[in-house]
Amino acid sequence: MEEPMKRYGVGYALAPKKRASFIQLSLVNLAKERGIDLIKIDTDKPLIDQGPFDCVLHKLYGDDWKRQLKDYASQNPHALIIDSPESIERLHNRISMLQVVTELEIDGQMASFGIPKQTVIYDAKMVSALYLENEGLKFPVIAKPLVADGSAKSHKMLLVFNKDGLRKLKPPIVLQEFVNHGAVIFKVYVVGDYVKCVKRKSLPDVTEDNLGRLESYLSFSQVSNLNTCEKNDDKYYKLMNLDDAELPPLSFLTDIARGLRRATKLHLFNFDVIRDNRVGNRYLVIDINYFPGYAKMPNYESVLTDFFWDVLNRNDKGIKSLTKGNCEKEVRVLIGNNGCGEDEGALPVSPIKMEDNENPILV
Numbered sequence: 001m002e003e004p005m006k007r008y009g010v011g012y013a014l015a016p017k018k019r020a021s022f023i024q025l026s027l028v029n030l031a032k033e034r035g036i037d038l039i040k041i042d043t044d045k046p047l048i049d050q051g052p053f054d055c056v057l058h059k060l061y062g063d064d065w066k067r068q069l070k071d072y073a074s075q076n077p078h079a080l081i082i083d084s085p086e087s088i089e090r091l092h093n094r095i096s097m098l099q100v101v102t103e104l105e106i107d108g109q110m111a112s113f114g115i116p117k118q119t120v121i122y123d124a125k126m127v128s129a130l131y132l133e134n135e136g137l138k139f140p141v142i143a144k145p146l147v148a149d150g151s152a153k154s155h156k157m158l159l160v161f162n163k164d165g166l167r168k169l170k171p172p173i174v175l176q177e178f179v180n181h182g183a184v185i186f187k188v189y190v191v192g193d194y195v196k197c198v199k200r201k202s203l204p205d206v207t208e209d210n211l212g213r214l215e216s217y218l219s220f221s222q223v224s225n226l227n228t229c230e231k232n233d234d235k236y237y238k239l240m241n242l243d244d245a246e247l248p249p250l251s252f253l254t255d256i257a258r259g260l261r262r263a264t265k266l267h268l269f270n271f272d273v274i275r276d277n278r279v280g281n282r283y284l285v286i287d288i289n290y291f292p293g294y295a296k297m298p299n300y301e302s303v304l305t306d307f308f309w310d311v312l313n314r315n316d317k318g319i320k321s322l323t324k325g326n327c328e329k330e331v332r333v334l335i336g337n338n339g340c341g342e343d344e345g346a347l348p349v350s351p352i353k354m355e356d357n358e359n360p361i362l363v
């Protein structure tokens with residue numbers, strides 16, 4: 001007689017929006033066929049009273065949740081926690097997030113990579129054109145909230161064209177050089193050893209001419225996450241034709257992804273890459289996100305199911321590929337004007353532009 005298939009329980013603790021996008025019936029069913037039951041963790045009840053789970057997936061914040069995970073892990077040493085809160089926290093600060101990129105050692109035969117010049121400002125009195133100049137930054141710059149904790153306000157940014165645009169900035173902020181990149185951003189999704197790059201639209205290039213002509217700043221939020229309907233009437237992006245943009249070499253991106261996995265000890269994240277127009281074959285990482293919108297990735301159901309199956313099986317065999325048991329303990333990580341205005345190249349006003357009073361980094 002055939003042995004019954006071993007079943008695994010994967011508990012997930014996600015905010016309602018993330019749950020709605022990620023936990024689709026197609027994923028639940030495919031995982032079920034492979035012996036993996038996806039089970040919702042009730043965040044109103046103590047984690048310790050739920051399960052038992054072979055694996056806990058999570059994207060929640062705060063000390064209470066961290067404590068709950070720690071208690072769960074110490075009472076269920078066999079359970080995998082994907083990923084450790086301490087590792088995830090590095091991505092909650094836009095400086096420590098990109099610092100890790102600068103520490104990667106990768107043999108860049110095909111292309112080079114780095115991060116844009118940036119500086120952090122904690123004190124409003126420090127915001128000045130002189131300070132920027134001393135830090136080696138030139139206009140235009142992007143002002144980003146220092147904290148990237150998943151809140152709506154942590155995505156609200158400002159493209160600053162000149163010194164007038166600096167006046168109203170509210171620290172703590174990161175000021176990062178805006179690099180022309182042909183209005184295309186590459187989102188590189190990482191799921192364990194799997195790496196997938198997709199193209200999205202981004203902010204259009206800024207010309208010297210623009211700098212003098214425009215308002216002193218532009219507020220925007222999650223420009224690469226606008227929905228298809230918003231993209232439709234967008235002349236600028238039609239003109240530059242996203243379809244024609246060439247992807248960076250996959251093996252190069254895979255090397256960066258592997259390096260980031262090693263350095264961060266994370267398994268579920270994506271990073272945003274732009275091609276620096278000033279230099280041939282140079283790429284800049286501008287953002288890293290924990291547990292991003294995987295449902296937007298082609299075949300996300302099978303990619304995620306394969307990942308669950310792989311880590312659960314390795315765990316059964318005693319291969320410590322993930323943070324296991326005590327989630328603070330370090331364990332070996334296996335590596336395996338509607339988008340345009342009338343002029344070509346003019347900066348978008350809507351839908352990218354948002355009201356100033358909605359932007360928390362503006363006084």
Ligand SMILES: Nc1ncnc2c1ncn2[C@@H]1O[C@H](COP(=O)(O)OP(=O)(O)OP(=O)(O)O)[C@@H](O)[C@H]1O
Nearest residue numbers: 116155176177178179202203222224272286287289
């Ligand atoms: N240094 C830069 N040079 C040029 N464009 C940039 C730069 N930094 C950010 N951008 C543009 O601004 C957008 C938002 O920046 P970023 O990715 O840092 O924000 P985010 O809110 O963390 O994004 P996500 O929704 O991916 O989490 C990018 O997708 C890109 O279009």
Ligand SMILES: O=P(O)(O)O[C@H]1[C@H](OP(=O)(O)O)[C@@H](OP(=O)(O)O)[C@@H](O)[C@@H](O)[C@@H]1OP(=O)(O)O
Nearest residue numbers: 017018021149150151225289290291292293294
């Ligand atoms: O909203 P989606 O599911 O698409 O995912 C987005 C995700 O939002 P959510 O985690 O609240 O869902 C964001 O996370 P926070 O920074 O806000 O934590 C961030 O990672 C975006 O980059 C993701 O979009 P993507 O990068 O994949 O395009």
Ligand SMILES: [Mg+2]
Nearest residue numbers: 224272287288
């Ligand atoms: Mg981003």
Ligand SMILES: [Mg+2]
Nearest residue numbers: 148287288289
């Ligand atoms: Mg981000």
